[in-house]
Amino acid sequence: MKIIETDVAIIGAGGAGLRAAISVAESDPQLKVALISKVYPMRSHTVAAEGGAAGVIKDEDSFENHFHDTVAGGDWLSDQDAVELFIHEAPRELTLMEHWGCPWSRKPDGRVAVRPFGGMKIERTWYAADKTGFHLLHTLFQTSLKFPSIKRYDEYFSTDIVVVDGKCCGFTAIEMRSGEVTYFKAKSVIIATGGAGRVFPFTTNGAIKTGDGMAMAYRAGVALKDMEFVQYHPTGLPGTGILITEGSRGEGGLLVNKDGYRYLQDYNLGPPDPWPRKKAMELGPRDRLSQAFWHEQQKGRTIKTADGDVVHLDLRHLGEAKIDERLPMVRELAKSYVGVDPVYDPIPVRPVIHYTMGGIDTNIDAATNIPGLYAAGECSCVSINGANRLGSNSLTELLVFGARAGSGAAEFAKARQGAINESAAKQEAEKTEKRLAALFAKEKATESIPGLRKEMNDTMESGAGIYRTEDSLQATCTKMSEIRKRSANIGLQDKSKVFNTDMAEALELDAMIDVACAMANSALQRKESRGSHQRLDFEARDDKKYLKHSLAHYSPDGNPKVDYRDVTITSSQPAERVYGGAQE
Amino acid sequence: MARSNKPIVWGLFAAGGTLSAFIFPAVVFVIGFGVTLGFYSPDVFSYERMQALAANPLGKLCLFAPTFLIIWHAAHRLRITAHDFGIRADGLVAALCYGSAAVGTVAMIYALFIA
């Protein structure tokens, strides 16, 4: 086994991982940073984010506003100390990105422009046309090239965290091109592996978002927090699940049902003003909009297509010039993938799995309960997003907490006492090698990887979708633990060492099963409706029992133990979430 | 890596390319077909007239400058084209191309300014 020694190792080179790497490099150029990613950094899924990143910048806006929008948007499940820190750091991080060259869209006076976003009281979403994530990611990647202390290991697939005597001592990863298992011996480790949308069949998430890092931390003994909260985005293209950014509604796009009626007014989101009113109608929060779709569908007022039911997103009244200036990518995507030019026709859209609010349990410093192990970005749950993330908060989150994880991990690495017990760590690391060898050696596989993956996707959609019930969740939990068992019988048809994607898919499936089990079980046990977690059998929010974070603890049989922790409340007591005209 | 000295030849290439784009079709037409198609009377290119042109300082310049730029344009592009055709002896090719352009330039100087 190859051993690579470093001070700080970062798994994942998306927005969060790159930000963390730069943060380490800036805090101490002497520290060696290893940045590991299963794809080249610029392929990370941060690249797909379109709409923008939130941070208070306008004079008429305030930190209180951003705080309140975030906490209320999260249905009071956010930790308010974390939110406070987040909103204060947000404009600083976004400004820093500007200094590093991010081509933010500008106002005529040359200052950064902001646009409205769902659930936000005032425009505070910084954007770079409708390719914000793309620009952030490339700016971060290119800036990272400036630092000689950052050494990248591209296309290394990381598999297991190595823990010795309760402390994190690095992790193992497979170099895709050679198939070789490598032990990264590190004083501190940051997990920044992104979300897990691929657990579901219809998602905006790229093929790489399979929850690997969540599963690694989970198996190593870190709880997965609030996993029942999975966000549907109301406007995905049917068939592919390609996202039509919320920016399109921020610019004034309208949602109408098969009768051309702006149905959101029937769900406490009105009045239907012709202009975009903040926090109302099309600019309501994502959970409410996706749920409204479900109700319309029940009432038979959606439009039937070969790729499922849709509603229409109408941008025509914006005119060609504005669409081309502000939403060029939306136009391009709609034209290519559904054959609709939004200048002339409304775009068919439907809710699509988008974001995992839950993730690796960390404190406000991005640290997990294992000393030396940190997490940031979508894979983590510092708890700013609560039960429903507001659009454009997560790009900012990965900057703020990526940076924080970086400085925390740097401090930890410098202060760490005593050498890593290499032989014990190597022994741990060798387990990965053995597991892999067994996978390659298996001759008679009775389960297929795509087959099992499809079964998982289907049961998650049918049982743990927009609306959930005891029965549906119970069925999914049972099915998931069956899938967990059957997954022991998968094998590889590809036995090559070089760039074996059959193997990668097997490992990803393994991770997704763990994550799915945590989601389904956490959802089953939360007997209330809150944010994105809506139960038809418990329609009300229940603050007495469930103003709490759920914590799923790993169990090999796929039935995690779930316990709870109080939410941190500083200044905002739980209240009703009101949107639409009623808010004023 | 070191900065290249190619700007010298590339500058000539670009200037010659631009100039020839504007005037060369007309020039070729005039020389090749002006008389044979009956566009001009034959004495337009008579020895006396041309001699007078070449004796005039402005005429000298009009003959020399464009031809100079165009031949250097062509020499540089030929060098690259040789490479595109798989000839790898770039040093030799460069010497030949630029060498010929230099010889042409000297010949012109001789014809216009010395002889």
Place this chain on the structure above:
Amino acid sequence: MSRDTVQLEILRYDPEKDSEPYFSTYEVPFNDDWVVLDAINYVKENLDRTLTYRWSCHMAVCGSCGMVINGEPVLSCHTFMRDYGDKIRIEPLQNFPVERDLVVVIDDFVEKLGSVKPYIVPKVEKTVDEGEYIQSPAQLAVFKQYTACINCLLCYSACPQVGLNPGFVGPAALALAHRYNLDSRDVGRAAREDVVASNPGIWECSFVGACSEVCPKSVDPAAAIQQTKIASTVDYFTDFLTPWRKQ
């Protein structure tokens, strides 16, 4: 024309088994809405688990699924089956070593990308507390197009000079250098010239223009390179004529 199936001829190469690449043919269902990547995924899920290729976003933005389809470098997630006939020939990107099947080795490109110093060298250092640099929409428009590169490498596959001269820094990297050179916040041009204006830099480009023709994001690297050539030539002569100005 309605069809039931389409044949995919895919270049295969497994370094552990094959001495050189060969084509395998797969029959896949025809689907009007499918991009070619969907058909390849169909093969991987149903016909051959060993087929190896890269992809992630399925929305033409991550840049990982570049392939040569019927001779033309394209993004397979943005190329529709309906635009092809009954046979589709799929090969890895040209001008890169083939690691396995459709996966090529791009280390060399990543190295070159870094070599042009693709980051802001600020004119005046500002702290975060001093706020953002002022940049007008017009100043932004000057370089915006060159920020759109997704590093898909279709241009490296299309450019013959990349194949003929392995040292050539190449279109995308040079376009990125140009992007920073044009940014009103940046003063790093002189530092970038070491690589950009060297022989393997812009001077290896003979303006074939294929790079811009295949670019899925309208970056137009050919334009970037020609503009850089002009600027570098002007620099060269200014330096030559006014030697005292050189630091």
Place this chain on the structure above:
Amino acid sequence: MSRRPYIRPVQRSTWWLAQPRYIRYMAREVTSAFLCAYSLLIIVGLVRLAQGPLAYDAFLAAVYSTSGQVFSLLTLIFAIYHTYTWFQVTPKAMPIRKGGKLIAGSIIVGAHWFVFLIASVIILYLVGM
């Protein structure tokens, strides 16, 4: 080591036959051969001119001979192709902005052709004067 990246050979001298766009490129590059030859012809003419009337008239006769005419015709075709390709790419090499907006390439190309026409007329006129 199981890695063994396969390097596909590059056709050093015939690569350009692979695609129409490469052929178009090579046609453009080959214009230089004609431009070169014709400039040499002009230079020879100038030298002949310096050598006296006999030499010069022989030169003119060569230009007007059949092979001379064929050569001129070929050169004319390639010269026009050179002009076409050169104008076509100028908007790329020298984009012009006005008020933050790029001026359309077709306008720049059109302006070039316009100047080309005027220049050609002037040349034709001046020579005949």
